[in-house]
Amino acid sequence: MTDSALVAMAAMIGEWKTTSEQIPDMVGRTTIEWLDGDAFLLVRLTVPEPAIGRTWVVGTDDAYPERLKVLQHDGAGARRIYNGALTGPLWRIWRDAPGDSQRLTGNLDESGNIFRATWERSDAELDPRTWEHQLDIVYTRIA
Numbered sequence: 001m002t003d004s005a006l007v008a009m010a011a012m013i014g015e016w017k018t019t020s021e022q023i024p025d026m027v028g029r030t031t032i033e034w035l036d037g038d039a040f041l042l043v044r045l046t047v048p049e050p051a052i053g054r055t056w057v058v059g060t061d062d063a064y065p066e067r068l069k070v071l072q073h074d075g076a077g078a079r080r081i082y083n084g085a086l087t088g089p090l091w092r093i094w095r096d097a098p099g100d101s102q103r104l105t106g107n108l109d110e111s112g113n114i115f116r117a118t119w120e121r122s123d124a125e126l127d128p129r130t131w132e133h134q135l136d137i138v139y140t141r142i143a
Contacts, residue, residue, distance in 0.1 A: 005060055005068050008086045009041055010034075011112055015143035018045060022135050026052070030139055050075040058084065068093070091117070099123055103131070115139040 018028035028047035035042040035057065043056035054074040060067060068084030070093050082102075084093040089110075094103040101124070106117030119134040 005066050005084070005086050006038070006041060006058070009058065009068070009091070010038075011108060012115065013041070014141055016115070016139040017142050018047070018137060018139050020135055020137050028053075029142075091115075102134075106137075113141040 012032045013034070014032060016030040016032070018030045020026065026047055026049060028045055031042075031044045031046075033042050034040070039059065041056075041058040043058060045052075045054045047053050052075060054072055057071045059069055061069065066085070068086070070082040070084050072078075072080045072082060080095055080097075080102075082093040082095045084091070086092075089108045091106045091108070092104065095101060101122040102119065103121075104117050104119050106115055108115045115138070117137045117139070119137070120131045121134050122130045122132065124130045
């Protein structure tokens with residue numbers, strides 16, 4: 001495999017306990033694994049509230065192996081396409097859409113066992129002044 005963005009993201013392969021201070025009673029499990037050999041990564045979040053659960057398929061384009069694309073489907077039936085990038089331990093994904101722009105910024109710690117991320121959203125497309133904090137998530141490796 002030559003997709004360096006996927007190679008870097010492979011450090012996240014495993015099982016993760018998924019928590020958020022904003023929703024303390026909701027503990028989930030995130031599984032990250034290869035799909036179709038090593039062509040894509042499959043990310044599944046399972047939580048007690050089915051509408052919050054989601055599935056991501058993460059991959060790259062042969063012409064742009066440094067650029068991640070994330071296809072998402074959630075338990076409420078929404079489908080979205082995000083762009084993504086990895087720079088060292090920093091993982092970013094974002095979606096610029098009229099009325100519902102979103103972004104996640106997260107860091108994998110030096111041990112590779114804790115990933116902390118923040119979701120933000122905006123009603124305005126591409127306006128950096130209007131981002132609102134939505135959710136902090138902590139992923140703790142369990143396997």
